[in-house]
Amino acid sequence: MTLLKSLATRLYTQRSHTPGSFSIYIHWPYCESKCTYCNFNKYVNPQHPPHDRLINAYKSELQYYFSNEAKYKLKKRKVHSVYFGGGTPSLMKPSGVRAILETIDQRLGLNNDMEVTLEANPTSIESFKLRDFKRAGINRVSLGIQSLITEDLRLLGRDHSGQESIKALLLAKEIFGEKRVTFDMIYGRPGQTAKGWVQELKQALELAGDHVSIYQLTVERSTPLHKQSLKKQLPHIPDVDTAADMYEKTVQIMKDYGYTQYEVSNYAKHQEAISRHNFSYWQGMDYLGIGPGAHGRLADFELKQKVRTFGEFHPNKYINLCEQEGEGLRKIEPVPLTILAEEMIMFGLRTRMGIPRTRFTDTTGMVLDNFLDRDALKMFIDLKLLVDEATIMDKKIHNYTPKELIQEWNTSGGIRPTDAGLEKIDYILPRILKTREG
Structure with a gap:
């Protein structure tokens, strides 16, 4: 037996009676349209999406993990957070969200103060639906605003306007409160200047809740934005020096508005507003990935090591697998301890908390x-x-x-x-x- 294998075996033997907490990620694969910069596993919403079959597939896959107690020991573990991402999970019916949360609660139990987040786009939320999501068990909402400038939103392939962003943010704060609303912004967009970004960011912060995520635009290969860039069909994308200037101005402005930068791209006004779910990734916690193309990382107590899980990409194939096998997994692979260790360092040091x-x-x-x-x-x-x-x-x-x-x-x-x-x-x-x- 190798030294690392011996370490892994001893580690899981010691923890076999007191395994740690874990998070749950639910991936909804559909969007109204595909953003030009996005390379995630998502599909344009069909005219008649298979909502009920997909919800039943999620429930089957959850039951598969919950029932496989010898392998994952989830019944003995506390749920740290639940996150509905995608895609655009606010396209789900609130009844579907409720059914998923009830499935988790019935088998594992959910605490009232636990973080349960739903991603939403400004065009896909309406007052009655957002309130219904809260009634279904969502207690935190993350808005994909990205920009307050309508022309830039069109360039990014977003299907909402700047004015809709503002209305959505005000509505979310009214329903969920300041502490439970966050939104994303992107800087370094084609044609953007540092001066223009400063003005836009300040306007957004006048409306913000207690948490904001701010990312520099990354032009990923094979995305529509990348192809447009190669064909010189875009306004000039800010260079490295300009983007660095935007980052520095962002950090200072966020500080001026009372936010603490707790991760490279994330800011919170106080401890209660910090995203618990994201910390489960950054600090090497286990997380259960449910849905088409969803990734997970779990302790396997039979193999006595961490494993990665990969969901089948296409929604129809995923649904069929869940209906036939009870789970929609494409593959499971062990995570070498050295890789796990390096990931903890890489992700942990991107947070102000660092690595305990x-x-x-x-x-x-x-x-x-x-x-x-x-x-x-x-x-x-x-x-x-x-x-x-x-x-x-x-x-x-x-x-x-x-x-x-x-x-x-x-x-x-x-x-x-x-x-x-x-x-x-x-x-x-x-x-x-x-x-x-x-």
Whole structure:
């Protein structure tokens, strides 16, 4: 038995009676139209979408995981969060959302204070439907606003206007409250200037709730936007220096408006507004991926290691599999401990919380410092880009760390970026990771 295999076996033997919490991701594959920059697994909404069959497929797949107790031990584990993403899950019937949440609650139990998020586009929500989603069990909504400028929205392939974005945001705040509403914005768009972005961002923040996600546009290969760019059919896309200027201005403006940058692209006004679900990805927690093309990461207690799950891509194939087999999986593959460890470092250091040594060891069975280049670590600490703490030292940790995760710093501390380090984290990460041998 190899050393890593031995570590994995010992780790899961120790945890066999007290496995950790996990999150659930539900993927709705349909959109009214496909955005020009998107390369996710999504399909244009058919005239008669197979809503009821798809909901039943989700329920079957959930039951498959819940019933496979020897393998996943989900009944003994607490549900950390539930997230309906896509696609455009607000195209679902609220009754479908309710049925999924009832399936989870009946088998595992859901807490009233647990985060249950639904992604929504401004064109796909109406007052009666959004209220019905809340009645169905949704307690947090994430709006795909992207821009307040209608012309730019058309360029991105969005099917709502700037005015609809504003109306949707005001409505969501009325129904869910300031603490439970977030929205996405994109900068670095074709033809955009730093001055124009500053004006637009400030306008959005005058209307915002307590959480905002802000991303730089990435032109992914094979997307319509990429093809238009190659054919010189787009206004000039901001260069690297302009995009960096936009990022710096964004960070400062968010701070001026009372937000804390707790991850490279995410900002919250206080601890309660921090996205719990996203932290399950960033901190290496398990998550159950349900739906066409959905990915998951789970502890397999029979194999005694983490595995990745991949759902069948096409909705019809996924539904047929669930109806025939009880699950819609395309494949399951083991996650080597070294890959898991490196992912925890890559994702963890993109958050201000960083990487607690306790969580790293509990998840991988290994020591964090063995994966880091010590000379590079010392250099970045001396440059005040990283901090290595033996225990909780920062009194502001509550501003950028969910309350349930703060305790993980008490035992052995960890490594986290400073504000300046977060800005340069893409430069830091490849240099701090120790080169893998072999």
